[in-house]
Amino acid sequence: xxxxxxxxxxxxxxxxxxxxxxxxxxxxxxxxxxxxxxxxxxxxxxxxxxxxxxxxxxxxxxxxxxxxxxxxxxxxxxxxxxxxxxxxxxxxxxxxxxxxxxxxxxxxxxxxxxxxxxxxxxxxxxxxxxxxxxxxxxxxxxxxxxxxxxxxxxxxxxxxxxxxxxxxxxxxxxxxxxxxxxxxxxxxxxxxxxxxxxxxxxxxxxxxxxxxxxxxxxxxxxxxxxxxxxxxxxxxxxxxxxxxxxxxxxxxxxxxxxxxxxxxxxxxxxxxxxxxxxxxxxxxxxxxxxxxxxxxxxxxxxxxxxxxxxxxxxxxxxxxxxxxxxxxxxx
Numbered sequence: 417x418x419x420x421x422x423x424x425x426x427x428x429x430x431x432x433x434x435x436x437x438x439x440x441x442x443x444x445x446x447x448x449x450x451x452x453x454x455x456x457x458x459x460x461x462x463x464x465x466x467x468x469x470x471x472x473x474x475x476x477x478x479x480x481x482x483x484x485x486x487x488x489x490x491x492x493x494x495x496x497x498x499x500x501x502x503x504x505x506x507x508x509x510x511x512x513x514x515x516x517x518x519x520x521x522x523x524x525x526x527x528x529x530x531x532x533x534x535x536x537x538x539x540x541x542x543x544x545x546x547x548x549x550x551x552x553x554x555x556x557x558x559x560x561x562x563x564x565x566x567x568x569x570x571x572x573x574x575x576x577x578x579x580x581x582x583x584x585x586x587x588x589x590x591x592x593x594x595x596x597x598x599x600x601x602x603x604x605x606x607x608x609x610x611x612x613x614x615x616x617x618x619x620x621x622x623x624x625x626x627x628x629x630x631x632x633x634x635x636x637x638x639x640x641x642x643x644x645x646x647x648x649x650x651x652x653x654x655x656x657x658x659x660x661x662x663x664x665x666x667x668x669x670x671x672x673x674x675x676x677x678x679x680x681x682x683x684x685x686x687x688x689x690x691x692x693x694x695x696x697x698x699x700x701x702x703x704x705x706x707x708x709x710x711x712x713x714x715x716x717x718x719x720x721x722x723x724x725x726x727x728x729x730x731x732x733x734x735x736x737x738x739x740x741x742x743x744x745x746x747x
Contacts, residue, residue: 635667
């Protein structure tokens, strides 16, 4: 049964490959004059929620496990969104350029991790999709902050989103992160599986001084016990990443990343010399991640691809310090 005929904003784009929604459909807009209120059910375009938080809170409370969908209309949403979990839900913006989440706290959207960086007991983003949204980093420079942070991700997709830095990095500062998969503080057991991050853009919201320190960061800043942190059968593909220090950073164990693919990403920086390191593993157990890193294009200052085995690194083109002599493959 399709909800397109009854539950649909006029002009809402239908994304190729979209399927009917079998659960509840929620609507969000902060436009004036349309009667939006978090006191509404949000289940009708005529009675929309006024905040994304209001819709997520209602969806978590009312879900029956059929698979829900939340449509977000154009606007800048000045809120920090907390979700204990996203399970069988699609969070879909009208377009990435028109739906902007500007955080009022440490993150724009925090899934399954409390504000103090606590850990969740199990998967917190499961069988879910986040699509067509822009997430701004917080205004305070801190390496534990991210525009979007998902504590534990499995069987889910983040696609066609934008992540923009808003904090001046300063000299040598790591600033903030665009997308963090994993807890902010070190946790003894953390695995992310069977999910995809694709067609996302990581840039700045006001010049090169506000670019993210790290584009995509998996795991905590501390990499104690990396063997207990996994990134299995994951895909990071077709992303455009500009960042100051790291394009993609994996703080996971080598043996726990089997089947993961990092491919066709363009990684650089919005300043001379490129990003510090393009794609880096922080693994200490053999420095031999069992994942494929191929067909990426990287401009970097120090290293293009670091701590991956040569056999798993193929078809990449890396230019160091704009040397003009790119290496076909760099491990």
